[in-house]
Amino acid sequence: MGRLKINQDLAAGAMFIAVGVVGLYLGRAYPMGTSLRMGPGYLPNVLCWILIVLGTIVGGKGAVLGGLPLERWYFRPLVLVCAGLMVFALLIEGVGLPAAVIATVVVGAMGGQEFRLIEALILGVALALAAIAIFIYGLGLPMPMLPR
Numbered sequence: 001m002g003r004l005k006i007n008q009d010l011a012a013g014a015m016f017i018a019v020g021v022v023g024l025y026l027g028r029a030y031p032m033g034t035s036l037r038m039g040p041g042y043l044p045n046v047l048c049w050i051l052i053v054l055g056t057i058v059g060g061k062g063a064v065l066g067g068l069p070l071e072r073w074y075f076r077p078l079v080l081v082c083a084g085l086m087v088f089a090l091l092i093e094g095v096g097l098p099a100a101v102i103a104t105v106v107v108g109a110m111g112g113q114e115f116r117l118i119e120a121l122i123l124g125v126a127l128a129l130a131a132i133a134i135f136i137y138g139l140g141l142p143m144p145m146l147p148r
Contacts, residue, residue, distance in 0.1 A: 008068045009061050009062025009067035009068075010059050010063055011070055013056065014059055016058060017051070017055035019048075019051055019055075020048040020050075020052035021048075021052065023044060027041050027045060029041075032045060076111055077112065079111070080107055083107050083108075084103075087103050087104050088103070088104040091104075096143075097128070097143045097145055098128040098129075098145060099128075101124060101128040101131050102124035102125060103124075105127055106120045106121065
């Protein structure tokens with residue numbers, strides 16, 4: 001019997017399963033409710049099970065059919081995209097939605113190999129305008145637009 005080689009599909013499947021299992025563990029205290037009266041734990045629970053099923057399918061495909069070999073991991077994009085999410089969480093209340101979105105886009109874009117500040121700022125402004133249109137005007141969410 002041949003040795004199982006870890007490939008991209010197998011690694012992705014394992015990651016999906018791990019995230020799903022961790023999500024189920026972290027959300028175990030939330031009440032599920034029913035399909036008609038969903039509790040706060042219903043949707044996260046369903047999404048975690050979907051991740052586990054998809055991870056099993058993708059990982060199984062990688063184990064049976066093989067796939068592309070794993071490539072080198074690049075930590076700069078991983079760190080800066082996560083930092084962008086943290087920037088958004090830290091800035092949204094203090095500086096408002098538009099500035100938080102622009103800062104998030106710029107920090108996340110710095111993780112790319114071809115970072116250009118002007119392009120990131122243009123994209124950030126476009127996404128900030130879209131976020132304002134969708135969340136503040138479209139959905140009527142009470143989010144700050146300007147610094148406090």
